[in-house]
Amino acid sequence: MKRKFFLKVLGFSIISSFFFPVNLILAASKKILNQNLTDEQKRIMFNEGTERPFSSPLNKEKRKGFYHCANCGAKLFASTSKFDSGTGWPSFSEALPDAFITKVDNSFGIARTEYRCANCGVHHGHVFIDGPKKEGKRFCNNGLCLIFKPDN
Numbered sequence: 065m066k067r068k069f070f071l072k073v074l075g076f077s078i079i080s081s082f083f084f085p086v087n088l089i090l091a092a093s094k095k096i097l098n099q100n101l102t103d104e105q106k107r108i109m110f111n112e113g114t115e116r117p118f119s120s121p122l123n124k125e126k127r128k129g130f131y132h133c134a135n136c137g138a139k140l141f142a143s144t145s146k147f148d149s150g151t152g153w154p155s156f157s158e159a160l161p162d163a164f165i166t167k168v169d170n171s172f173g174i175a176r177t178e179y180r181c182a183n184c185g186v187h188h189g190h191v192f193i194d195g196p197k198k199e200g201k202r203f204c205n206n207g208l209c210l211i212f213k214p215d216n
């Protein structure tokens with residue numbers, strides 16, 4: 065009886081690992097939480113895409129407030145860390161504590177550090193070490209992944 069149950073469980077886990085490889089499970093863990101996301105936002109956030117440089121209205125945003133994840137709404141950056149990097153993407157010298165998880169991305173033959181929202185797992189951009197402050201960080205973020213909420 066017990067042995068039969070064990071075999072059943074074993075059989076199930078073999079079958080399920082065949083149908084749900086690990087990377088599929090990881091991809092599935094990123095969920096669309098904002099039902100109003102556009103196809104372009106989904107392409108960037110769920111398939112590690114990049115928006116056209118100088119296309120984001122957030123490049124010119126200078127008001128005080130916070131930048132949130134467009135998918136889950138988590139607070140990611142304070143406006144005080146934003147600076148004009150001249151690259152064409154909204155740029156920040158630091159993120160709020162524990163806002164992101166990072167991962168080395170070797171696409172295009174160069175090692176870059178990709179970062180993702182720590183709360184919902186979607187792609188936001190890459191972080192470089194040529195930033196303006198002492199810590200030297202430059203978070204190069206797709207504007208489409210962010211929602212700006214001004215203080216009032």
Ligand SMILES: [Zn+2]
Nearest residue numbers: 133136181184
């Ligand atoms: Zn998020």
